[in-house]
Structure formats: structure tokens, C-alpha cells
Amino acid sequence: MIRKALGKVLRFKRTEDGGLTIEFVIWFPVYMFFILGVIEYSLVTIQQAMLDRSMDLVVRNIRLGIGLEDTQHDTIKDAICNEMVIMQDCSKNLQLEMIVQDPYGGVNLPVEADCADRAEEAKPVREFSSGGANALMILRACARVDPLFPTTALGRGGTDMSRALSDDDGLITLTSTTTFVQEP
Numbered sequence: 189m190i191r192k193a194l195g196k197v198l199r200f201k202r203t204e205d206g207g208l209t210i211e212f213v214i215w216f217p218v219y220m221f222f223i224l225g226v227i228e229y230s231l232v233t234i235q236q237a238m239l240d241r242s243m244d245l246v247v248r249n250i251r252l253g254i255g256l257e258d259t260q261h262d263t264i265k266d267a268i269c270n271e272m273v274i275m276q277d278c279s280k281n282l283q284l285e286m287i288v289q290d291p292y293g294g295v296n297l298p299v300e301a302d303c304a305d306r307a308e309e310a311k312p313v314r315e316f317s318s319g320g321a322n323a324l325m326i327l328r329a330c331a332r333v334d335p336l337f338p339t340t341a342l343g344r345g346g347t348d349m350s351r352a353l354s355d356d357d358g359l360i361t362l363t364s365t366t367t368f369v370q371e372p
Contacts, residue, residue, distance in 0.1 A: 224337045231336055235274055236362050242271030243329055243364045251368050261286075268329060275331060282331045289324045289367070301330035301363045326367050332359040 246267045249255040256263055261284055269278035283303050289295065338358055 221339075224339075228335055228337050232333075232360055232362070235331075235333060236364075238272055238274050239268075239329060239331060239362050239364045242268045243327070243366050245271050247327060247366050247368045264327070275333060278331070281333060282329055284327065284329050286325055286327045289326050291324045295326070297326055297328065297365070301328055301361070303330040303332050303361055303363075322369060324367060324369055326365065328363060328365040331362045333362060334358075335360055 246256070246264060249267070250259055250264075256267060264286075265279065265282060265284055268284075269275075269282060272278050275281065283301075285302050287297065289297075335358065
């Protein structure tokens with residue numbers, strides 16, 4: 189009886205049936221995780237590029253004095269959201285801050301961007317002031333977006349990106365900063 193069981197074990201050990209299946213089961217999740225991470229990173233990069241582009245277009249219109257009658261918070265925010273193609277719920281996810289800057293005194297912009305938190309009530313703008321003639325203005329936009337695949341490293345906040353970081357609540361933070369001179 190022991191010899192019979194030992195014979196079956198030896199035959200099982202010598203067979204190579206299912207060897208490829210074992211490798212597939214081990215490596216397929218790793219490859220899928222990598223592919224989903226690359227797709228997530230690509231989508232975040234596209235959203236960041238669209239935010240930068242829309243900020244540049246709106247600030248260009250402000251500098252040239254075309255398209256925007258006033259430089260109030262809601263007008264600029266709506267103009268940026270109209271230029272954004274890929275961001276969902278742009279008006280809910282986008283927070284702007286604009287400050288008047290002394291060109292000879294260094295940058296006094298806070299290090300952390302003031303982003304809209306969808307879990308909290310809407311908070312007032314940190315600072316949004318229109319400068320006088322020939323004033324140097326710094327405009328910063330911050331948007332919080334949902335990751336497409338929250339289980340990837342980027343969705344969990346496992347990677348350190350310079351412009352898109354995932355917070356504890358799983359949202360990806362995109363920021364864009366630009367400067368312009370308020371023409372008379």
C-alpha cells in the first residue's frame with residue numbers, strides 16, 4: 189500500500205502537465221497590475237496637461253483682454269472648465285487662488301495648494317484678489333480627481349509624482365500655477 193502511494197507520488201512528480209498554467213497564474217496578475225498602472229498614469233498625465241493648457245489659454249485671454257469681461261473667481265473658473273476636455277465635474281473639483289505679488293519681493297505663495305475637498309462643505313477661496321495696473325499676479329488651480337483604477341500604485345498613493353499625488357482619501361491632486369501681469 190505504501191509502495192503504491194509512493195509510486196503515484198513519483199509519477200505525479202515526473203509529469204509536466206500544467207507547468208505553464210502555474211507560471212500564468214503567478215505572472216498574469218503582475219502584468220495586469222503593471223498595465224493598469226501605466227494606463228492610470230497616462231490618464232493622470234493627460235488630465236494634468238489639459239489643466240495646464242486650459243490655464244494657459246485663459247490667462248492668455250486675460251492678458252490680451254479678450255473673452256473675459258471681469259477677472260472674478262467664478263468667471264475665471266468657468267473659463268478654465270470650458271477649456272477642459274477630460275475632467276469630470278470640473279466646477280466641483282477645481283479650486284483657484286490668485287494673489288498679487290511684488291515682483292521684487294520673492295514669491296509668497298503657500299507651499300500647499302488649497303484644493304476642494306468633496307467630503308467637506310465648500311470653503312471660501314483662500315485668497316483671490318485682482319491687482320491694479322501692471323501688477324504681477326500668480327494664479328494657481330488645484331483639482332482633485334478620482335483614479336480610474338484605485339487599486340493600482342498611483343491610485344493608492346504608492347508612487348511619488350511631482351505634480352499628481354494621491355491623498356489619504358484616494359483622490360489624485362493636480363495643480364497648475366501660472367503668472368501674468370495685469371495690464372492697465
